[in-house]
Amino acid sequence: MICCKECLDLLYDYLDDQLAPEVHANLEEHFQDCPPCVAFLNTYKTTTNLCRENLSKIEMPTAVQSKLLEFLKREQSKD
Amino acid sequence: MDLKMALDPKEEKAAEKAIEDELVRKLQAGNMEVFDQLVERFQKKIYALSFNLTRNQMDAQDVTQDVLLTLFRKIHTFQGKSAFSSWVYRITLNASYMKLRSRKKDQSVSIDELLPTFNKAGFQQEKVQDWSENTESLLFANETRGIIQKAVDQLPEKEKVVFLLRDVEGFSTEKVGEILELTIPAVKSRLHRARLFLRKKLSSFFEEYRSGEDK
Structure with a gap:
């Protein structure tokens, strides 16, 4: 039976589905008996999702795109 | 039929990389017309990464500009030891770090920039929305x-x-x-x-x- 520390150390590979079947099964067994680790797993996953949702929507403003294109055209014409 | 729909993600990545390699090869051979296609491919990704690092629109704009100019001028120095996109992102990170370093001396945020602005008659210039219903x-x-x-x-x-x-x-x-x-x-x-x-x-x-x- 693995302990909570080991469980948390394995979270990354568990979520990436990179654990050996035996280790994976041990971890699942731990989750069945340990609600705090289940809570930790859920919040760890949610953290990643929340951060992605909030930070991945960076849009380049149209004005910046236009300025950039003008700048590059000017620079290209110098060469 | 849309070609992309028929490809699985791995095949799609390989196809994208092949197109990218071809564009780089042409640019290195002196065909400057393909530069616009590389700009189209990378500008938004460069901007987003830089913005998330610097959290500043002007810095992200400068970085994007610098990186694209570097690609244009230094394409001959790209040796193909890693994927071209990895090279682009490395340049982006370095340029973003330079921005951050130059800013470190002055970490203070100007509160003035965040205060409401008024016209000569003293009215608020920005449109004020009533969000009290959805607080x-x-x-x-x-x-x-x-x-x-x-x-x-x-x-x-x-x-x-x-x-x-x-x-x-x-x-x-x-x-x-x-x-x-x-x-x-x-x-x-x-x-x-x-x-x-x-x-x-x-x-x-x-x-x-x-x-x-x-x-």
Whole structure:
């Protein structure tokens, strides 16, 4: 039976589905008996999702795109 | 039929890389017309990554400009030891770090920039919306975003960049290793530490929020 520390150390590979079947099964067994680790797993996953949702929507403003294109055209014409 | 629909993600990536390699080969051979296509492919990604690192629109704009100019002028120095995109992102990270370093001397934020502005008659120039009906959901969403940004800004540089590339930009662990020239275990370790740090920060916020809701 693995302990909570080991469980948390394995979270990354568990979520990436990179654990050996035996280790994976041990971890699942731990989750069945340990609600705090289940809570930790859920919040760890949610953290990643929340951060992605909030930070991945960076849009380049149209004005910046236009300025950039003008700048590059000017620079290209110098060469 | 849309070709992309028929390809699985791995095939799609390989096809994208083949197109990219061809564009680079042409540019290196002196065909400057393909430069626009490379700009089209990379400008938004460069901007987003730089913005998330510098959290400043002007800096992200400067970085995007500098990186694209570097691609145009220094394409002959690209030796193909890693994927072209990895080279582009490395240049982006270096340019962003330079911006951050030049700004470090003056970390203070100008409060003046955030104050309301008025016209000569003393009326507010900005459009003021009445959001009083939706305070809860609006406040919650904005607050969440603010907490996340602040927490990410507090991450040490080494962890932050891995987190942004892997979890925000969505690159594979292998690709992040290639961009940063790190081993896979090093990428995993830094990302895990970043996630733990962020989880802790968000936990404090959400627990406080929930306890406030229960009252």
